[in-house]
Amino acid sequence: MPDSILSARTATTVGRPILDRLPAASTISGKIMSLFIVGSELPDRVPMAALRRDVAALVNACLELTARMLTGGDTAEPLAEVRADVMEWAREGVTIDAMHKAVRVGTQAVFDHLTARARADEDHVALIETAHMFVHLSRELAIAISQAYLRERRVAGSDAADAVAAALIAGNATPAMARACGVRLAESYYVFAVGFVPRRGADEPHQNRHTLAHRTIRRIRAEVLHHCDDNALMQMGTDTATLLIPQDHFDPAAAERFVEQIAGAAQTQVRAAFVAVGAGGIPEGVQRAHAVLDIMRRLRRVGLERFDDLSLEYQLSRPGTAGRHLAALLDPLEEHPVLLETLTAHLATHSTRLRTALVLHVHPNTVDYRLNKIAEITGLDPTQPDGIWRLRSALVARMTGAGEKELAAGGDPDQTAQAC
Known part of the structure; x- marks a missing residue:
């Protein structure tokens, strides 16, 4: 989300683009950051960078909610973001009173920023309508905070x-x-x-x-x-x-x-x-x-x-003679860990050579060469339906009888090819 919400310019109040004067998130974040730090044990438990990130996330969600209210837009999504962000603070031990105070300070700062240049005689109606909107905003934020703390209490009491x-x-x-x-x-x-x-x-x-x-x-x-x-x-x-x-x-x-x-x-x-x-x-x-x-x-x-x-x-993958026989089909590849890794990646990408090349960070021609070597060594062609079926079955069966060998040859699957 951007630092300030200046793209939604459709809302006007008595001809004045109030939304254009929404402050930058960083302006509000600076005003409420100290409320979570001074006299708090939070900095001892949570990295300062994470604290700043969480404050900015909450401020951005509140600003987005303000923008939606000014434009008459759907407020469900920003309210959900507010509840999620507040739950993060509740998990860190921030009291509900401190959270209400922080949001109140931030809301007051936004209202003051929006109305700082208003003239009582010319913008009287605009000020009243903006004040009414902020009363509604404050009520919605108070409800969201209470809901977030109630849900966090349920989570904590598990x-x-x-x-x-x-x-x-x-x-x-x-x-x-x-x-x-x-x-x-x-x-x-x-x-x-x-x-x-x-x-x-x-x-x-x-x-x-x-x-x-x-x-x-x-x-x-x-x-x-x-x-x-x-x-x-x-x-x-x-x-x-x-x-x-x-x-x-x-x-x-x-x-x-x-x-x-x-x-x-x-x-x-x-x-x-x-x-x-x-x-x-x-x-x-x-x-x-x-x-x-x-x-x-x-x-x-x-x-x-x-x-x-x-x-x-x-x-x-269940133990048995048939499974051991299938797993043994890949025994010839134990001396060729690169080929075993290529076969595993190839089957994981639904036998698509281009995706296999992307996962392994090699040229597609290299994949073709390795697949030909696999066919030559095992007698099963990984580019043909029958060969794919038997090689996939062998790879799955290998998990039970030779899983440790598979990991030793190909490495931890989560570390070698998360993108698959």
Whole structure:
């Protein structure tokens, strides 16, 4: 979002372009930054750059909301941004009184800036209408702040719900135990396994990683509860999460959008898989969903996969004679790690040579040469349908019997080809 909102010039009040006089975000940020710093422990926990970034984000969202009100535009999106930004401050321990004061100071500064040059005789009506709009703005901001703190309180008070989630995953939850924790067990659930792809080039200082991870987890929790009307149970980690969502509180047709929202909250790519199970089948469902998640990671896939979509790959990864035979088809490539890496990337990009070349940062002719070598060494042509099918099956089967060899040869899939 730009530092000031000067592009929306359609709003006028008694012929005067009030919107053109909206101040720069940096002007307002400077006025309220000290409210979060002086006498606060925040600078000891959160990097100063992050504090400035969060203040600027909140100010920008409030300015956008002001602009929408002045133009009669839709305010839903900026209000949602305000709530999200306020939740970030609530997570850091900023009191609701301090947040109301900061927003009040900022709102007053914007109003003063807009009306500083107004003349009482000529702009009397304009001043009244602007004042009325700011009363409405203040009310909307107060409601948004209260909603954000209420939701953050629900997120923070999740220990009891987390205990129920852990018991369900372990297979030893009882209705009485759930009731004691304030949770009503559902008859059936969607079990989501979610993995977070590490971001490249993360240059945050080591001492800040725990704080950043904690904030990310809280954002994800809030997003999940918002989407599922506070009915989801979760077991959260820094790399993966398990979500248990009652089937009567979730539309599977919206699963892809749900995963996109989780990715937005995590601020990184995610991969997710889900299965539908009865309450008694949660432990098995968790195992299946996470097995599919591991297949996705090894195949370098991101986004959402339903269990049914990867059921063949799941079955091929199960231990057995057939799986070992398939995995052995790739044994000749163990001495050629570059070819194994090329094959993995080629299959992950749906056998598209140009995309494979892009992922591997090589010329397409180099990809062609390597694919020909793979065909020569294994006897299976990765450019033909039958060869692709058998090589893909072999690669999946290899996960069980030779997964460590695959990782040793090709490296961590998340580190070698996140873009796939």
